[in-house]
Amino acid sequence: MKKLYHSYFKIIVGSGIFILFQLINSPLLLAQERCAVPKILEEREKKYPELNTENFEKWLAHNKKIISDFSQRQQATVQIPVVFHIIHNGEPVGVGGNLLKSRIDRQLEILNEDFNRLNIDASETLEEFQELATSFEIEFIYAKQSPDGFETNGIVRVPGSQANYSYQERAVLSSESYWPAEDYLNVWVADLAGGSLGWAEFPVSNLAGLDAASNNRLIDGVTIDYVYFGENPDSPSFESKGRTATHEMGHFFGLRHIWGDGGCSIDDFCEDTPSASSSSSGCNLSKTTCGSLDMVQNFMDYTNDACMNIFTFDQKSRVRTVVENSPRRKSLTESKGLEAPPIFNRDLGLAEINSQFNGSCSGNFNPQIIIKNQGLFPIEEFSVQLFIDGILEETLESNETLESGEEKIAYFSLLNFDETGQYSLFYRVNLEGSFEDERLENNQKLEYYQKLEEASLPYEKKFQNNINPWFIRNPDGEETWKMFDVGLGVPFFDNRQNFGEIEQIVSPIFDFTSIDVPELSFIFAQVGDSIPNKISIYASYDCGRTFNDLIFTNTITDISTAYEIDSVFTPKHRLDWDTLNIDLNRLKNEESVCFSIVAENRLSNNFYINEFKVEESTKKNREIEIIRWDDINPLFCDEILEGKLTVKNVGRENINNFKIEIRKQDEIIKEYNLNEGVLVAGQESKIDILIPQPEQNIGEYEIRSITSSLEDEIINTFYLPFENNCFEELPPLRLSLRDNNNDNWFEFNPDKDAGWTYSSNNMAVNSNSSEITKESSEDWLVSPLMDVSNTNYLGLIFDISYRKAFRQAEKFEIFISNNNGRNFNTLIYSKSGDSLATSFGNDVSNQLIWRNEFIDLSPYVFKEKIRLAFKVTHDNGHNLYLKNITFFVGQSPPPPYPNTARPxxxxxxxxxxxxxxxxxxxxxxxxxxxxxxxxxxxxxxxxxxxxxxxxxxxxxxxxxxxxxxxxxxxxxxxxxxxxxxxx
CATH class of the missing domain: 2.60.40.1930 (Macroglobulin (MG2) domain)
Known part of the structure; x- marks a missing residue:
């Protein structure tokens, strides 16, 4: 049964997450998809190669205790203090996720039974494996002492901030209730989303190079779906007998899945567990793969709870080595949570404060704090002091007897903070009279009050020199927002071990009744890590006391702006920054609103904000915008101008009537009144446009979209230049555009922005996309009309250069007319973004990278006359360059021309x-x-x-x-x- 070790199998240690998925489908599907470990660990190892299986296993082998005969050598039983965080949805105890204590008690019993071979079904272990089964000598007990030093029953009940939690939101879940992972085994019990039964954090080693991972403490623990917690005969898929917690606890102490997450050639690094080709489901005791009987009854398989009943000797050796050597596993065995708080005759302490950060609109604040007699003797005299910014503000004295274990709330006088700013509130309780407090470490607490500034709208804050009048809220005292040369940011890169830490800044207070259609925008920068930092914006309507209204989160909208790098990211280029606009129309009647920008550490690079604005939205209630002219025909030859005009409802309301005017200077040439049907907000529509043949040979039409509103008319303008151009060319033909000589080519720039120009430095045509900010703006280059009646084979070659920025993506297309140049409705080339790119980067490269393209136009020469149109759609990214645009006689591209000036x-x-x-x-x-x-x-x-x-x-x-x-x-x-x- 001994297995080979395969060093090429990869696993992340330090923050490897093991997830057990719940599936209601067939047992086979349950077995196949119950855990997402391999994919998660593979992604993490790519990001942190030093946290791999090989390094962890070397460390484990070095520290592993050689246990040759467990029957002769007994290890001392170690105790582990457990705190169960019951995260419910506000139900009374015993309903839904707010589980009864009896069910929690039973789950704790099951853990102790399974880890110590005391489970009733131990006798059902197959005879082939009976001699391999063993006890771990690990006892799980309720924590006896809270982090504050008070007595506890090891159960914390907290109403959650959301209905359920996915694996990606595990930091949110742990932030609902958390005790220091060095001293407590945190077990979160909640309603889990995404089909997860649970997950656990893998242990870390203190091997050189891996020690930084040991600081990833904020999510360290085990998470179980409340439906599969303890015994529950009504759980779906299989009857829960509490083995989901046993399975995840195995991961917490370093055990791998029994099949190694790979198959017969992949190891679980335990020599006495038979190789298996895959996970098991149900309870097939005769399952045989990899040439041997599978150990389907092992707690680290996927079989039903009723089938599990065994841990092996080598699994024990592995777990005990982790317990005795791994950071935050060894410290659990020495935790103060294992012992009841010290009992003193006289011990007065402060239990709870209002909140670490508080605020109000008026500046008024009622400070209060809970005092608890933790000692054995009654307390008859005590006082509580309140210090504001280090200066004694008020002392409350009490002569009422406080019995042992009794609590009392101390209410201080109403405070009024007139000045904007942050104030520290320090509380201290003192035992008065002839007796002394025998423990002083629990006698003081600190909180902060922030009086926010009131700011008028429109509002603009540029984070260049300081953060004022914004406030930082940093409850954990770790890394937080700070000023950099480029703006306000969070130094996540240097603190990537602190997964899940929350960093918060709070804005001034705004009166939204003073603005009609509010919009929030901020300029940001962040590299595109595989797991980007989570950025959220919340609104508060009580001047910063609570932030419950989620305005924005990047779990829906990706806000990465730059390519990933292996060093500290500092935005240096224009395209390293981008702007996000958020519609705040639903806040327009709120009199008092402030915002909290929350950055959550996801082990990614630094995040920056350069500017924050709240102003009147440019988006109107009723507005039609002309998006583009399809089947464009700016060059006519004795015919009318015709095509399809695409318009879009860019307003907030549905529109059932609007007008299109075609003007030549101030004269209306044609008018279209459109009142059939409803154009929904955000919807596009195509309009057939016919314009009589112009009297002039060259000129420009102005096309207007006109939308009427209660206040005025909203007019958007689009330009259609035209030219009576019947001149025919014969192939071959080349575009140069140098020295403003356009070689009978035609540029169509409907928005009158930068458009195509000749770049003499690069001897190429330049799209000027970097200067064009209008969304999806287009520019065209139209070829001369070519007579191909005597051409059997025709090809198009051109050189293209485009540097793809991370967030922006230009699009380049080529159309050909199929009616002698009357319009363009046949697309023959289309590339955008990565497929268009010849290089990548947000910086402007000093040297263009070129790619040669070839298009066979021979299928179109039967049309006798053809005209091509080159179109770029801008995204305000890097410029697109074209050169050597050449029509040549031939069906395949010619060989490269030698590097010579000869003709x-x-x-x-x-x-x-x-x-x-x-x-x-x-x-x-x-x-x-x-x-x-x-x-x-x-x-x-x-x-x-x-x-x-x-x-x-x-x-x-x-x-x-x-x-x-x-x-x-x-x-x-x-x-x-x-x-x-x-x-």
Missing amino acids: FVIYPNPAKNDLNLHLNLDIAEEGFFQILDMRGKVMLEFTEPKILNQFISFNVSQLADGMYILRLNTKRITASERFIIQK
Whole structure:
């Protein structure tokens, strides 16, 4: 039964999460999908290669106790203090997730039975495995002492902030109720979403390089769905007998799934567990895979609870090694939670404060605190002091007897904080009279009151030099928001071990009744980690006391802006930043609103905010915008202008009537009143547009969309330049655009923004996308009308360069007309984002990376006349560059032209039967060719009506061996080249 170790199997230690999925379907599906461990661990190891199985197993082997005969050597039983956090939905005890104590008691008993081979069904272990079964000598007990030093029964009941919790929200769940993981085994019991039965944190080693992971403490523990917690005969899929907790507790102490999460070749690193090809379901005791009987009764398989009954010796050895060596496992065995709080005759302490952070609109605050007599003797005289920013504010004295175990609330006088700012409130309880308090460590508490500033709208805060008048709330005292040179940020990269820590900043207070249609926007920067930090914005309506209204969270909208890096991320480039706009229309009648921006550590890189604004939204209630002109026809040839105009309802309300006007200067040429049907907010619609043939040969139309509202008319403008252009060109043809000479090409820029220009530095056409901020703005380049009636084969080649930014993605398309250039409705090329890119990065590269593209246009030459349109759709990212846009006669791209300035080259040289002529002229023109012998006799001559970049093959088999001259004459140049015929 000994198994081979496979070092290539990978697992993350330190923060490996084991999830047990609940499925209501067939047992097979239950077995296959019950746990997502392999995928989760694979993702984490890619991010943190140092946290892998090989390193952990080396550490484990080094520290492992060699136990040759468990029957002769007994290990001392260790105790583990457990606190059960019952996170319910407000039900009374005994209803729903607010479980009875008797059920919690039974679950604790089951853990102790299973881990110590005291389970009633131990006798049902198959005979083949009886000798391998053992006790772990681990006892789980209720924590006896709370972190504050008060007596506890080890059960905490808390109403949760949400109905249920998924694995991705485990930090939220643990924040509902948490005791320090160094001293307490946290067990969260809640309604789990996503089909999860539970999960657990894997232990870490203190191996060099892995020690930082031991600080990942805020989610360390075990989580169980309340339906599968303890004994529950009504649980779906299988009857719960409390073994989900046993299974997850095994993970918590370092045990792997019995089949190694991989199959026969993958190890669970326990030598006495047989290899298995997969997980098991139900209770098939005869299941045999990998050439041996599977140990389906092992607690680390997926069988039904009633089938599980065994841990093995090597599993014990592994667990005990972890307990005695792993951080936050060893410390549990030495925890103060194992012991009842010390009993003193006289012990007065402060139990609870209002909240660590408080606020109010008026500046009024009622401080209060709970005092508890933790000692054996009654307390007859005591006082409580309140200090504001270190200065004694008030002392409350009491002569009432406080019996042992009794609590009392101390109410201080109403405070009024006139000035905006943060105030510290320090409470201290003192035993008065002739007796002394025998324990002083629980006699004081600290909280903060924040008087928020009232700010007017519109509001703009640029986080460049300071955070004022915003406030930081940092309850854990760890890393928090701080000012960087580039803005306000959280240094998550240097604190990636603190998974789940919450960092919060609070805004001033705003009166939203002063603004009609409010909108929030903020400029942010964050690299695209595999698990990005969670960023949320909450609204408070009680001046910062509570933040319960979620305005935004990036679990729905990804706000990564830059590519992942292995060092501290500092935004340096324009595209490292982006802006998010949030509609706040539902807040417009609220008189007092402040915001909390909450950043949650997900072990990713730093997060930054540069600017926060609240202002009138640019989005109107009723507005129609012209999006684009489909089947564009800006170049006409004795015909009307026609196409489809795409409009969009960009307002908040549904619109059932609007108007389209086509104007030439101030004259209305045509008008469309559209009142059929309803255009829903956000919906697009296409409108057929016909414009009579213009009287002028060149000009521009102004197209307006007009939407009427109660206040005024909303007008959006779109421009349609036109040109009577019937001039026909013959291929080959090349676009240059240099020196504003557009070679009979036409640019169509409907928004009159930057558009296509010639970049002399790059000798290419530049889209200027970086300067165009309008969403989905388009620009076109339209070719001349080409006569292809005498062309059998035609190709298009061009060089393209586009650097893809992380968040922005330009789109490039090529259309061809199928009606002699009247309009464009055949798409022949389309790429965007990653597929369009020739390089990646948010920075502007000093050197363009080019890719050559080829399109065979031969299928379209039967149309006799064709015209092409090149369209870029902008996203305000990097510019798109095009060069060497060339139509050539041929069906496949010619070979690369040699690096020479000569207008043509010939090869092979010497030639035998065929001679290739490769042309590369700057300007297309007529060419006269001659082949002469060395005496000047013309052997062959011909004329090409237009030459540019052709690739021509000659049959020279009729020429005798010897040297010849190929001569080319055009209006501009005369060139010749020698070649040899050698047969």
